[in-house]
Amino acid sequence: MIDFWLAAGLMLLVALAVLLVPVLRGRRAQAEEDRTALNVALYQERLSELQGQQQAGVLTSAQLESGRAEAARELLADTEGTQSVRHSRLGRVIPLVAAVLVPLLGLGLYLHWGASDKVELAREFRQAPGxxxxxxxxxxxxxxxxxxxxxxxxxxxxxxxxxxxxxxxxxxxxxxxxxxxxxxxxxxxxxxxxxxxxxxxxxxxxxxxxxxxxxxxxxxxxxxxxxxxxxxxxxxxxxxxxxxxxxxxxxxxxxxxxxxxxxxxxxxxxxxxxAGQVERPATAAVASGATLKVRVELDASLKDKVQPGDSVFVFARASNGPPMPLAVKRMTVADLPAEVELSDADAMMPQLKLSAFPQVQLVARISRSGKATDGEWIGRSQPLASSTRDLQQLSIDSPDK
Incomplete structure (x- = not known):
């Protein structure tokens, strides 16, 4: 954090300069003003002397005018280069007080609202943890x-x-x-x-x-x-x-x-x-359960737009019910065309089975990312009864929007 505080200190010095430079310039202007006033006083004294000598008969009128011109030239030479003085209504006290308060106020505001902890954290994250x-x-x-x-x-x-x-x-x-x-x-x-x-x-x-x-x-x-x-x-x-x-x-x-x-x-x-128990076959559904048979094909117009390794998800979802799949099977584009069976044994959740919903929709989705919920191409069937036994035809032919 040393470099951070050094940078902050430099910015404070710049701010102090902005406040103090006008004060210093004011002092210089005052010195010039005092010098000009002295020169004017000397000029007026010289004129008085010349007039006294002219009245005493020592100087002629021409000599008086010559003396006046010489005094004027000397006054102009002494005051040449001086600048007009601008009087500030703020005076000198207010800038000096501000020069002290501004750094203190800035420091206090930064400590309250600043982000020195985030600066230090960013510095630490530049190095790999040990x-x-x-x-x-x-x-x-x-x-x-x-x-x-x-x-x-x-x-x-x-x-x-x-x-x-x-x-x-x-x-x-x-x-x-x-x-x-x-x-x-x-x-x-x-x-x-x-x-x-x-x-x-x-x-x-x-x-x-x-x-x-x-x-x-x-x-x-x-x-x-x-x-x-x-x-x-x-x-x-x-x-x-x-x-x-x-x-x-x-x-x-x-x-x-x-x-x-x-x-x-x-x-x-x-x-x-x-335990003497029998494994429940993955492909067998309960006798009263639902089993849907579907043949999935890829539309000819999409053959050049997909890759053989792209995932294909075939699933059934309720026409009127939760949006999540009731049963799903996974394959790849290389497996198409293919026939699959969806049954209660393929239920995604035990409480959501095909047989629990009278009407379902069949969906086949191609997903390059390998996620069933996100894909590029899709095919959908019309709603059908979950008790249907006939082979269903499903073509993947539309963009997945």
Whole structure:
């Protein structure tokens, strides 16, 4: 901060110069004024002497006029170069008082409304942190300096979680959720922090946060993973397998966490075998449930506008109901054309199934980003009964707006 205060000091010196220079100039002008007055007095005295000598008969009239001209020339020579004096109504006291008060007032205002803490914080962030503890300290300073930054609170919560400080992460994620309009990603991480802070005990608040996150984004990975953990801890192994398989389906192929999640699925299957339970087939729906068959094709006009690796999401959503998908399948453009089945077994959330809604709409979306809620091209069907058994045709042929 030394360079900052040096710069501030230089600016104060400039301000003092602006105030004091007129005062100094005023003193010089006063000296010139005094000198001019003395020269005039001497001139008048010389004229008086000349007139006295002329009356005494010592000087003739011509000599008197010559003496007057000589005195006038001397006066002009002595006063040449002097400037007219401007009298200030403020006097000298007010500028001097202002020269003292302005720096003090400026310093006081800066200490009250200034941002020296942010200047120091910016200087610190120029250097890479030496450890995660250093990063945590910097983020804590950031949220103090910028309490309305959702990103800062979010990163602070994640840093706390990396240090296994779940209890500290809870208020950080809560604040981030409030400032970010409750983004699904932040809600999922808030729920995760609550779960671990309560010693892995599921609570109504954790359930509500995961439900809210998945309602806004059916692919929110933290919520899917957390729901799988909660189901596994409660020995609901079929539910755990379902959540984790949904998570694997939305993760990129090169994601390093896929292997760990697949390992969790295998452990859940092992637990089912130990308990003598049967795994619920992923492709089988309840006998009374709904199953929709759809053939998805890519319109010929789009073949040159998409890439073989672009994700394709095929899902059904309620015609009159929540906007989130009721069931979804994922593939790539390279797999098209393809036939898929959507059933209650593919439900994104246990309480939202195809069979619970009499009318649904089929949608196929191409997403270069790999997100089911955001894409470039789309195809939609007309509303149809969820009990329909006939094969449906769906063509991706329109821009996704």
């Amino acid at each position: 450890s995660i503890e250093d990063m945590t300290t910097r983020l804590e300073q950031t949220v103090k300096a910028q309490p309305d930054s959702a990103e800062a609170w979010h990163f602070l919560g994640r840093t706390y979680m990396a240090q296994q400080r779940a209890a500290d992460a809870v208020p950080a994620f809560e604040r981030a959720a409030s400032l970010s309009d409750r983004q699904p990603e932040v809600l999922g991480q808030w729920a995760q922090a609550l779960y671990f802070a309560s010693e892995r005990k599921w609570s109504p608040q954790v359930q509500a946060l995961t439900d809210e996150a998945l309602k806004a984004d059916a692919e929110e990975v933290t919520s899917l993973g957390l729901l799988g953990i909660g189901a596994f801890e409660e020995q609901r192994y079929n539910d755990a397998i379902g959540y984790w398989e949904r998570l694997i389906a939305v993760l990129p192929a090169d994601d390093p966490s896929r292997a760990a999640i697949q390992g969790g699925v295998e452990r859940a299957r092992g637990k089912l075998g130990e």
